[in-house]
Amino acid sequence: MSARYGLSAISSEQLLSLPAKLPEQLRCVEFSGEALESSSGCSKLASLAKNGIELFGRDFIAPEIAGLIPEENCKLRSELETHFRSRCSKAAEYGVRTISVSFDIFQAMNTPEYKEKLAVFLKRCAGVMYGFRQNMRFVCRIPGGGTFDKWEDILTFRNSLLLPGIDMLLEMHPHEPNASGIMNSALRTFRFHDDLRRICYDPGIGNILTPEALKRCSACMAAGLEQTVTVFFAPGSGKFDLFRINELDSLVRNFDAPEEVSHE
Numbered sequence: 001m002s003a004r005y006g007l008s009a010i011s012s013e014q015l016l017s018l019p020a021k022l023p024e025q026l027r028c029v030e031f032s033g034e035a036l037e038s039s040s041g042c043s044k045l046a047s048l049a050k051n052g053i054e055l056f057g058r059d060f061i062a063p064e065i066a067g068l069i070p071e072e073n074c075k076l077r078s079e080l081e082t083h084f085r086s087r088c089s090k091a092a093e094y095g096v097r098t099i100s101v102s103f104d105i106f107q108a109m110n111t112p113e114y115k116e117k118l119a120v121f122l123k124r125c126a127g128v129m130y131g132f133r134q135n136m137r138f139v140c141r142i143p144g145g146g147t148f149d150k151w152e153d154i155l156t157f158r159n160s161l162l163l164p165g166i167d168m169l170l171e172m173h174p175h176e177p178n179a180s181g182i183m184n185s186a187l188r189t190f191r192f193h194d195d196l197r198r199i200c201y202d203p204g205i206g207n208i209l210t211p212e213a214l215k216r217c218s219a220c221m222a223a224g225l226e227q228t229v230t231v232f233f234a235p236g237s238g239k240f241d242l243f244r245i246n247e248l249d250s251l252v253r254n255f256d257a258p259e260e261v262s263h264e
Contacts (some may be wrong), residue, residue: 004028004219005252008058008198008234010040017239020047022186022250029053030100030198030232033060036090045094057078057099067104070117077121077205085128091133097127098196100137100169106144108218109153119161126163137169137196143182151189158193171234174213183216195229202236209233209248214255 006028009015012035022029029048035041049055061069061084068075088099101124108115125136140154158168170190173179187194199217201207215229233248 003231004247005228006030006054006230006232006239007231007248008223009035009240010059010234011111012038014237014240016040016044017241018044018048019218019242019245021051022048022053023245025249026233026245027053028056028230028232029248030058030234032055032058033062033087036087042090042094055091055094055096055233056230057087057091057096059102060084060091060099061101063102064143067107069103069121070108070114077113077237081121081124081128084125086133088129088132092134093182094196097134098137099134100139100196100198101125102139104156105138105140105157106148108157109148109150115157119157121165126165129165135167137167139171139198140186140190141171141173142186143173143176149182149185151186155193167196168193169196169198170194171200173200173215174209174216175201175207180216197229198232198234198235200236202240204236204246209235209251209256211243211251214251 005026007018007022007026008051009018011032013034014076015029015031018029024049031045035045045055061065061080065080067078074143091099103118104114108118122136122138129136158166168190170186172183174183197217199209199214201209201213203209229233235244
């Protein structure tokens with residue numbers, strides 16, 4: 001299993017702060033759905049695509065709304081589905097094939113009714129994306145907050161959907177308490193569904209992405225697997241600048257990946 005790296009822009013402002021050309025080690029960009037609502041955002045996406053950057057979508061449904069979807073009435077869910085379809089259609093123009101959404105997956109694991117409604121909505125989203133040759137990733141945050149440890153339940157839920165176009169994006173928070181041990185447990189569970197990760201940190205409050213933190217987020221890779229893991233760096237809400245981007249490029253260039261580990 002090998003890795004490639006990219007940048008995750010949580011807002012249009014972050015996206016617009018990216019240079020048109022990125023270092024060779026950072027050839028993928030995640031962008032938020034709001035970028036599709038402005039001419040400047042669309043121009044930036046077109047420029048990145050023209051320069052060979054592979055684009056991924058995130059938050060095509062705002063996280064604060066996505067978590068509420070199963071509880072809302074049918075009319076609102078239908079309106080959100082229409083809005084989602086519009087963004088998927090626009091994103092397809094820039095070659096976007098993968099889109100992640102932050103539903104409340106932990107509530108789904110603890111509330112059967114919520115889980116059932118979420119499954120129905122995910123299947124409707126899969127139908128929307130099928131026409132654009134896209135797939136969806138629901139975000140699985142690691143650590144999960146509190147004492148959540150039902151990683152097997154999340155995997156069972158994913159498999160129960162019977163939808164190859166629906167999978168997971170693992171969102172890693174290496175600076176949180178007990179993160180290392182929890183990551184090991186989660187990554188061991190998800191090792192055959194683990195090809196997309198997002199590493200979250202915030203240098204503005206002192207949570208710097210060090211080689212040690214990167215190593216923690218790259219551990220527990222199953223030996224013998226051929227797929228490539230795409231890893232996005234998500235450095236908080238500040239703008240990107242050349243110094244920060246070059247730091248990440250240097251970190252990747254000098255990073256000695258840990259040996260792959262089998263968890264048979």
